[in-house]
Amino acid sequence: MKRFYVLIALISLTFAAGAGAMEGMDHGSTQKGEAFVHAAMVDGIHAEFQVMDLADMNITDPEGKTHHIMVSFLKNNEKITKAAGKIKLITPSGQEQISDLKDFGSGVFAANFKIDENGKYGVICLFKDEAGPHTVKFWYEHHKM
Numbered sequence: 001m002k003r004f005y006v007l008i009a010l011i012s013l014t015f016a017a018g019a020g021a022m023e024g025m026d027h028g029s030t031q032k033g034e035a036f037v038h039a040a041m042v043d044g045i046h047a048e049f050q051v052m053d054l055a056d057m058n059i060t061d062p063e064g065k066t067h068h069i070m071v072s073f074l075k076n077n078e079k080i081t082k083a084a085g086k087i088k089l090i091t092p093s094g095q096e097q098i099s100d101l102k103d104f105g106s107g108v109f110a111a112n113f114k115i116d117e118n119g120k121y122g123v124i125c126l127f128k129d130e131a132g133p134h135t136v137k138f139w140y141e142h143h144k145m
C-alpha cells in the first residue's frame with residue numbers, strides 16, 4: 001500500500017512540473033495572419049514552426065521555391081542555437097521534397113519548399129541538438145489559387 005501512495009505522489013509531481021513548464025505555451029496548429037504556426041513538444045523541447053509565403057516577404061527563390069518553413073527550438077525556456085536537421089515535405093499528390101535546415105542565427109532555422117498544390121502536406125522535421133535526434137510531424141493545409 002505504501003508503495004502505491006509513493007507512486008501516486010511521484011505521478012502528481014511529474015504532472016505539476018509538466019504543467020509549470022507549459023504555462024503560456026500553445027501547442028498545435030494556428031493561423032496567425034498570413035502565417036501558419038505549428039508548435040509541438042518533443043523530448044522536452046518546444047519546437048515552433050511557421051510556414052510563410054516567400055512572395056508575401058518579397059523574396060524570390062532562384063530555384064522556384066515558394067515557401068519558407070521557419071523553426072525555432074526552446075529548451076528550459078532557452079533558445080537552442082546549435083542544431084542541425086532537415087525537413088521532409090510530402091505533397092498532397094505524394095511527392096517528397098527534402099531540404100536541410102539552414103541556420104539563420106539567433107536560434108532561427110529555415111528551409112525552402114515549393115508549395116503550389118492545394119491540399120494537405122505532411123511535414124516531418126528531423127533535427128539534432130547536443131542531446132540527440134528528435135522528430136516532429138504535423139500537417140500543413142494549403143489553399144491558395
Ligand SMILES: [Cu+2]
Nearest residue numbers: 025040041046
Ligand atoms: Cu511547448
